[in-house]
Amino acid sequence: xxxxxxxxxxxxxxxxxxxxxxxxxxxxxxxxxxxxxxxxxxxxxxxxxxxxxxxxxxxxxxxxxxxxxxxxxxxxxxxxxxxxxxxxxxxxxxxxxxxxxxxxxxxxxxxxxxxxxxxxxxxxxxxxxxxxxxxxxxxxxxxxxxxxxxxxxxxxxxxxxxxxxxxxxxxxx
Amino acid sequence: xxxxxxxxxxxxxxxxxxxxxxxxxxxxxxxxxxxxxxxxxxxxxxxxxxxxxxxxxxxxxxxxxxxxxxxxxxxxxxxxxxxxxxxxxxxxxxxxxxxxxxxxxxxxxxxxxxxxxxxxxxxxxxxxxxxxxxxxxxxxxxxxxxxxxxxxxxxxxxxxxxxxxxxxxxxxxxxxxxxxxxxxxxxxxxxxxxxxxxxxxxxxxxxxxxxxxxxxxxxxxxxxxxxxxxxxxxxxxxxxxxxxxxxxxxxxxxxxxxxxxxxxxxxxxxxxxxxxxxxxxxxxxxxxxxxxxxxxxxxxxxxxxxxxxxxxxxxxxxxxxxxxxxxxxxxxxxxxxxxxxxxxxxxxxxxxxxxxxxxxxxxxxxxxxxxxxxxxxxxxxxxxxxxxxxxxxxxxxxxxxxxxxxxxxx
Numbered sequence: 001x002x003x004x005x006x007x008x009x010x011x012x013x014x015x016x017x018x019x020x021x022x023x024x025x026x027x028x029x030x031x032x033x034x035x036x037x038x039x040x041x042x043x044x045x046x047x048x049x050x051x052x053x054x055x056x057x058x059x060x061x062x063x064x065x066x067x068x069x070x071x072x073x074x075x076x077x078x079x080x081x082x083x084x085x086x087x088x089x090x091x092x093x094x095x096x097x098x099x100x101x102x103x104x105x106x107x108x109x110x111x112x113x114x115x116x117x118x119x120x121x122x123x124x125x126x127x128x129x130x131x132x133x134x135x136x137x138x139x140x141x142x143x144x145x146x147x148x149x150x151x152x153x154x155x156x157x158x159x160x161x162x163x164x165x166x167x168x169x170x171x172x173x
Numbered sequence: 174x175x176x177x178x179x180x181x182x183x184x185x186x187x188x189x190x191x192x193x194x195x196x197x198x199x200x201x202x203x204x205x206x207x208x209x210x211x212x213x214x215x216x217x218x219x220x221x222x223x224x225x226x227x228x229x230x231x232x233x234x235x236x237x238x239x240x241x242x243x244x245x246x247x248x249x250x251x252x253x254x255x256x257x258x259x260x261x262x263x264x265x266x267x268x269x270x271x272x273x274x275x276x277x278x279x280x281x282x283x284x285x286x287x288x289x290x291x292x293x294x295x296x297x298x299x300x301x302x303x304x305x306x307x308x309x310x311x312x313x314x315x316x317x318x319x320x321x322x323x324x325x326x327x328x329x330x331x332x333x334x335x336x337x338x339x340x341x342x343x344x345x346x347x348x349x350x351x352x353x354x355x356x357x358x359x360x361x362x363x364x365x366x367x368x369x370x371x372x373x374x375x376x377x378x379x380x381x382x383x384x385x386x387x388x389x390x391x392x393x394x395x396x397x398x399x400x401x402x403x404x405x406x407x408x409x410x411x412x413x414x415x416x417x418x419x420x421x422x423x424x425x426x427x428x429x430x431x432x433x434x435x436x437x438x439x440x441x442x443x444x445x446x447x448x449x450x451x452x453x454x455x456x457x458x459x460x461x462x463x464x465x466x467x468x469x470x471x472x473x474x475x476x477x478x479x480x481x482x483x484x485x486x487x488x489x490x491x492x493x494x495x496x497x498x499x500x501x502x503x504x505x506x507x508x509x510x511x512x513x514x515x516x517x518x519x520x521x522x523x524x525x526x527x528x529x530x531x532x533x534x535x536x537x538x539x540x541x542x543x544x545x546x547x548x549x550x551x552x553x554x555x556x557x558x559x560x561x562x563x564x565x566x567x568x569x570x571x572x573x574x575x576x577x578x579x580x581x582x583x
Contacts, residue, residue: 025514025515025516026277026278026280026514026516028517030515054404055404056407057519057526057528057545058517058528058530058545059545060530060543060545062540062541063541074515074530076517076528076545080404080418083425083426085517085519087517107405107406107407108405108406108550108553110553111407111550111553112407112549115549119241129188129189131185132234133233133234134233134234134237134583135234135237136234143239143242144241144242150242150243150245150246
């Protein structure tokens with residue numbers, strides 16, 4: 001049994017019903033978790049001396065709109081000692097896009113979670129500084145959501161030029 | 174979604190600075206975004222007690238161009254050109270991680286010659302990137318001549334990239350399944366002359382800096398971080414190895430045939446600016462070793478996979494084969510489709526762990542692309558490195574992290 005299988009088995013035992021499933025694609029293993037079990041799972045992976053996943057290699061999200069549960073928050077943890085990556089996935093409903101922050105376990109999660117918050121509008125509970133990071137602070141919306149159009153701008157004609165101009169969000173004197 | 178403005182109040186930002194700043198005991202100073210020593214458009218809000226940095230709050234996003242969003246509306250092949258524009262000092266590496274992700278997602282083979290050329294070009298690019306880092310880093314710490322020498326040698330490498338791809342910087346040379354086209358005949362002599370020239374030139378840079386008391390004063394015991402702390406903060410690459418953690422994805426999880434080459438992974442011990450400098454200097458020599466081995470054993474043969482479902486047929490076949498015509502038409506109008514699944518592919522960029530998360534939905538366009546960029550992770554550790562140092566040293570610390578803001582903001 002290789003290290004990833006061992007970690008998956010150990011997670012299955014430790015989490016109980018919060019362990020939703022596991023899929024393997026092209027040799028890469030991703031464990032799907034219930035949102036409530038995330039912190040426990042990551043802490044288990046990091047602190048169990050037999051597992052030793054001490055590095056958060058990536059944190060991002062994907063949007064499946066209009067399907068529900070809409071969001072998937074994706075994590076990749078890495079074990080330096082065993083040289084393996086393990087993926088974790090948490091699915092979230094659009095109506096309650098909230099998951100626990102991993103900042104207390106991996107400080108490196110801080111900016112990555114801010115990025116996901118900024119671009120997807122997913123809230124991380126317990127985050128110390130959840131602000132926009134890439135988009136301007138006064139931006140409205142979350143650009144990587146699938147229902148956010150790419151570069152939408154209202155077309156101005158002669159008859160409605162002023163009306164649209166008034167509500168266009170740009171700097172005025 | 175209305176077009177109304179969202180307001181942010183000062184109260185929401187007060188938690189970023191200490192109580193002393195609110196009472197006026199320490200000074201808040203804005204550094205950047207237009208500041209030559211921030212290596213791009215990085216804004217730092219500094220909290221200063223005299224000349225000592227109490228805290229530093231990075232403000233990024235000035236170079237955010239929505240590359241991940243834009244890639245979702247292009248076919249897999251069209252989206253290649255966007256990857257160059259992230260980390261503009263490591264264009265070959267960016268394209269490499271993206272095409273590796275595509276190849277993994279659709280299970281596409283890459284001929285050995287293409288793999289070797291990829292290794293040669295990404296290693297040359299690594300040297301070019303380190304040369305820009307060395308030049309600007311030394312310039313920040315007032316060593317002007319190093320900058321000129323570094324850019325002189327970098328130009329030789331960019332000439333090689335240009336003769337292969339037609340472009341000095343935005344190369345887009347790698348394609349799913351191999352290369353855009355084979356390297357020209359003058360490629361080998363040009364790389365050989367770089368291999369002969371560079372070791373002496375790297376010695377010259379080291380003569381100027383490594384034992385220079387001024388350089389040592391400005392870099393030793395500055396910006397110190399221990400290995401475990403650096404890992405916790407999310408640092409990777411030479412910035413992490415300077416703290417003594419020997420983790421290089423070329424060794425740990427070889428891709429593109431890196432397992433065939435002999436090279437060492439230099440590590441530091443003190444985790445300061447000086448050790449990070451030494452690591453990168455040695456990395457340039459190791460990259461030369463890899464290029465030399467790859468060039469010596471460069472296989473002959475095709476540079477593109479023969480899998481016509483993903484790789485367009487050569488022009489000559491179009492007049493003779495109906496199937497080739499159909500494949501050509503399908504690939505250039507619709508593009509190829511990838512399964513509804515996701516892959517995560519990490520590679521070692523000059524700055525650290527560069528990873529591509531690629532998700533397909535069964536169609537010809539990537540459903541979601543995410544780049545975990547090394548500069549983003551390394552920059553996050555800056556406040557930790559900068560606290561307690563002088564403002565003048567902050568410039569050296571930023572330089573030692575080797576950030577590229579295009580890589581941070583995407």
